[in-house]
Amino acid sequence: MPVAPEDCQTMAEVRDGVDALDRQLVALIAERARYMEAAARIKPGRDTVRDDWRVNDVLTKVKAEAAKAGLPVSIAEPVWRELVERSIQYEFEVWDRTRV
Numbered sequence: 001m002p003v004a005p006e007d008c009q010t011m012a013e014v015r016d017g018v019d020a021l022d023r024q025l026v027a028l029i030a031e032r033a034r035y036m037e038a039a040a041r042i043k044p045g046r047d048t049v050r051d052d053w054r055v056n057d058v059l060t061k062v063k064a065e066a067a068k069a070g071l072p073v074s075i076a077e078p079v080w081r082e083l084v085e086r087s088i089q090y091e092f093e094v095w096d097r098t099r100v
Contacts, residue, residue, distance in 0.1 A: 059077065059081065
């Protein structure tokens, strides 16, 4: 188990913690991608893949959660904007691949 950030004394400890978190984040993003696959399966038309209302909803919720967690919005918002855009692109790919 990695050393807590506030207890790190060396860069090796910091890097071990970051690497452990990156592994967890990859697993979570992979799970999120599976939800995009489900959305592509469920949505009836390609024109429903991009939902700007939902994009704004996700970003609003993420910014609120970031504030509660102590994550600067200056990190959270651009990361999630990119994640959402890439997720939409992926959903289009899955939608197209499963409808052809």
